[in-house]
Each structure stands twice: as structure tokens, then as C-alpha cells.
Amino acid sequence: MISLAALVLAVAAATTPASGAPGEVPQRLVVGVTHTPPFVVQEGPERWSGQAIDLWRNLADELDLDYKLEPRDITSLLRGLEDGSLDAAVAAITVTAEREQRFDFTHPFYTTGLAIAVAHRPPETWFDGFISVFTFSFLRLLLTFAALQLLIGALMWLIERGKNPQFPGPPGPGVLAGLWWAVVTMATVGYGDKVPITVPGRLLAMLWMLASLIILTSATAAITSQLTLGQLEARVRGPEDLGKLRVGTVLRSTSETYLRDMKLDYRGFSDLTLGLAAIESGELDAIVFDRPLLVDAIALAHKDTLELLPRSFQRQDYALALPTGSPLREPINQILARDLATLQDP
Template sequence: MKDLLSFKTLTTLVLCALLALMASPAWAQQDADDAVSAAMPASERGADLIVGTKAAPPFVVEDEAGAFSGISIQLWEAVADRLGVPFEYAPSDLSGLFTGLGDGTLDLSVAALTVTAPREANIDFSYPFYSTGLAIAVPAGGSAVWGTISRFFSWQFFTALGALALVLLGVGVAIWFFERRSNAEEFGGTTAQGLGSGFWWAAVTMTTVGYGDKAPRTFGGKVIGLIWMFAAIIIISSFTAAIATSLTVDRLASGINGVQDLANARVVTVKGSAAADSLSERGIAFTTRTELEEGLEDLAADRVDAVVYDAPLLNYRVLNDYAGTLEVLPSVFDRQDYAFALPQGSDLREPINRAILEYLAGDEWRATLTQYMGKQP
């Protein structure tokens, strides 16, 4: 009897073990499937495309209600309509637009994204839909003509002119003192007439015009004349240099006319941007801000000398928010191509490229550029 019970117990244990072994692969496979499903992009799990974006006018413009518009947005929505794919936007920062493609939380990133070699090593880009370059924003210099005229009526200019008049009057008094009796014909008359003649002689002598209508004849007058001729050379040279500096100071205020002038300037750009990569490659020292707006605020407050960033974004911001205060230099450098970003190997790339090329060939694209840029490229 005891042997029979032992046999039944042993049989039961063997059967349980066999059942467990048969079930474990199914459980393991289910766990693996769940893990894979969790890591899959949203689109592959049967949901709408998750499209990352970030406000970057004029490419992405976000209104107070959180709705998006702009060049990139209108292009993407036209592409999505052509492909018949549903989607939803997921706002992110610049870094998240790229990391989200790698970890599967985003299916696509649509913003002001430039194509660079380091980025291409980790993700894929669509066909570029807009090309431009980097630009430099500096404090506005104003009108050159008005700047010149205003310098002639500045307090500093009149102060220098008044100081020179006092020097001329002092020399005129000295020459009149020696010549008023011995040379009354040229420096005589009333005190006012004599001082006027002395002032006139001092002025024409300083400017080396020397009309010859008045000249010292006494020994003291000739000594004054000799001293004044040498002193006048120094004074007129210094005064001319001061005027030239005063008239050109507005033009040279920033000292930045292109990328070659950034080496000794206080330069700022946006962290993680293509502009930051370009400045690093050129060996130009710079600081970064999280958003372009922060850099422009610093520039307007004279805390930095220049902001370097994508030309269309700088032009849009300066034109709409800092007109008359800041200006964007006309020259651009380092070509920048804008495109959509996708995960590496995404099946969406080819369909999106075809839809982009079809849309770029139409009038709607030119109208979109005119709407946001003010002119067609």
C-alpha cells in the first residue's frame, strides 16, 4: 500500500513538472512580446503617428491656444493628407525631438531641424524642403546719413568746438596785447576790434590758410606767432581725428560685419543647435541659451555683442519683436538644409519623400513661403 502511494505521488510530481516546462516558453514569449510592443513606435502599435514639434517661427508658430502653424507644419499636414495617415503633435524641446526618435516615443519630428552629419549618424532625415544658412544679429546701427548729421549737433561736438574757440581767443588776446600799439593798423581800434583781429589771425594761422592781411611785427608778437604755429599743427591734427572718430563711431559701434569679426566678440547661440556646432568648428568662443528669445533679449540689453542662429528664424524674430533695436547682417554662412527627422530605417521615409517632392512643385508651397517669409526664395 505504501509503495502504491509513493508511486502516485511521484507520478503527480512528474506530471506537474512537465506541465510547467510546457507552459514556461509561452509565458516567456508573452513577456517578450509585451516588452517589444512597449518599445515599438506608437504608429506600429496601431495608434496615430506621434509627431514631435517645437515652436520655432516661422517654421513652427504656436498660438495662445497651443495650436501649431508655420512653414514646417503646413508642409507636414499636406504630406500627411496625401499619405492618409492620422497623427497627433507632441511638443518637445530641441534635444527631445531627436532622442524621442531613438527611444521610440516619437515617429517623426517636425520643426526647424537642420541636417547635420552627427545627427544623421543616429537618425534619418527626409528630403530637405528649405535651404539657407546661419546669420548674425547685432544691435541696429540706424541711418548712416542721420547718424552723421546728429554727430554734428551732439553735445560732445559742441564741447570740443567751444574748447577750440577758447584757445583761439586766448592766442588772439596774447597777439593783440603785443601788437595793439606798434601795429595799430592791423590790431588797433577799439578793444573789441583788436580782439576780433587777434582771433581772426589765430584762426587763419592755425588752419595754415594765412591770408596775409595781418601779421605780427613786434618781437613779442613774433614769438607768440612762432609758438602758435607749432602748437596749431598738433591741435588741428588732434581736432580732425576727434571729429573723424565722432562721425564714424556709430558705424563701428558693434565692430561686427561678418563671421570673421566674431573672434573677439561676446557671441551667444542656442544650445545643441547647428549654429553651436558651426561656431565650435570655427574655434569661436560662445555661450548658449536654451531658447533664441533669451539670446535676443541679452543682445538688446547689451549683455552680448552678437547672436548667431539660423537666418530665417533670426530674421523673423528681429522683424517682429526687435525692429529698430536689432538688425540681422545680410550675409549668411554655412549652408543649412531643413528637413523632417525620422527613426533610422523608418518605412515612412520614402512615402514622405515622394509626398514632399510633389508638394514642393506646386503653387501652395510658394504661397506658404510668401505668407511666412514675406518673399519667395
């Protein structure tokens, strides 16, 4: 016969949940964190600060939670929520549909968007416009025109010499006269002080007039296109201009997902600092990433060399991440719903 004491122990064991069972909050939470200033800032081996850290500490105090912070990179941070090695994750974690299938999110505590960081460009002056016109390509074009006009002028002198007093016989004055005629004809000025009188000379004149129209039109279009392209490259206004730039972003981020979905070529970096350094060195034209993280990184180490475009795009909602079915979600959401107005500056 089973004793009364044994029966009591059996009932107690059957009615008392085991530590760590589903639906039960562990006695000591393991909270994953990753360095994402200004939300999570690692100041030392076990010293953490930042907006998200302050939020978590306030939540833990109100819910009387015991916890330890465990640093991880973003990949192992999210993986830890799936495999159960983490009870929560605190960082600038964007809520996405794909992530929602893998683990749970609390209510968002911060709403922002993606932004574009580019090299700082000082205001243009009149001298910048002057330099943009007188480039090596422009000077090479002028030399090509001069050589072509000299060739046509010399050919006209060879045809007209001895028959037309407007083109003297000696090579020096004769070629100069032919060059003068070729230049004013190409410029469509046509002073009429020098006119070919022979049939071959007039045929050459007609061909040169027609060729001059084509040459000048093509040259003008090429110069205008080059100047316009330079202005467009210097004036990146938003995501619609990313297709003509050398773009970078942080690997395994929502900004990488955005660039991939938009079918844009990009270069991935393991760390935001590496991407910003690539802009400074001229390897990249722009970095696409979360606006608050770019703002903090530029202000910290790149304020004189990089700048952030004013437009934001592709909304990003930051939330605390929890394992699927975590009993912490509802009490945390109640507190966040109560304090939502004070979590983010207007």
C-alpha cells in the same frame, strides 16, 4: 512528449517579432514637436499647425501611421530620438554632421540659411547729417580750439603791446587783436594785417603756425573717423560686420554653433522672442538666426521696429528627424523624393 499544440505555439512565438523590436514600426508613434513658426505652430494645448506639421500629416496618411504629437523643447526633442522615447521629431530641425551621428534624418524638405535682424532705421535726411556733425564732442572740440586761440592771442598781445601798434595797449582791444591774429594764423589764411615785430613775438608766431598744422590735421582725422564709424555702424550689410556689433542668438541652435566657430562674442537667449526684444530695448545690435523663423517673428510682432538684412548665409537644410535605424526613413524618403518639387516655394 511535447504535444502538437505546444510545438505549434513555440514555433509561432519564435517566428513572430515582439512589439517595439528593432526594425518594426510601433503601432502608435510618439512624434515630438516644438513651437518653431511657421513650420510648427502651437495654437492650443493639442492644436498644431504649420508647414512641417502639414507635411507630417500627409506622410502619416499615405503610410497609414497612427501617432500622437508630444510637445518638447528642442533639447529634449533631440534627446528623445537618442533614448528611444520618440519615434520621430517634427520641427525646423537643421541637418548637421554632429546630429547625424546621434540620429537619422530624412531627405530635407526645406532649404534656407541664417540671417541677421537689426533695428529698423528710417532713411537718412539732410537733417540727420547735420545732427551727426554737430554732436557734443564736436562742440567741445570747438570750445577747446577757442580757448587755445584766446590763450595764444592774449600771449601775443602781452609780448607785442607797447612795441607794435597793431596790438593796442588796452586789454580789451589788445586781446581781441591777438585773438584775431591767432585765428587767421591757425586757419592758414594769413591776411597780413597784423604781424608781430619783436623776436619773442615772431618765435611765438612760428611755433603757433607749426602747432596749428598738427592740431588741424589731428582734429580733421578724428572728426572724419567718428563720422565714418557712425556710418559703418548704421550700415550693417552681412556676417562680415558682426564683429563690431553686440550680437545675440538662440541657445543650442546652429546659429550659435556658427557664431562660436567664427569666434565671435554673442549673447544667448532661450527663446527668439527674448532676443528680438533685446534689440528693441537697445541691449543688442543684431540677432543671428534662421531666416524663415526671423521673417515670421518680425512680421508677427516687430514689423515696425525691426528689419531683416537681405543677405542669407550658412546654408540650413530642414528635415524630419528619426531614431537611428528607423524603418520609417526609407518609405518617408521615397515620398519626399517624389514630392520634393512641391515642398518649398521657389
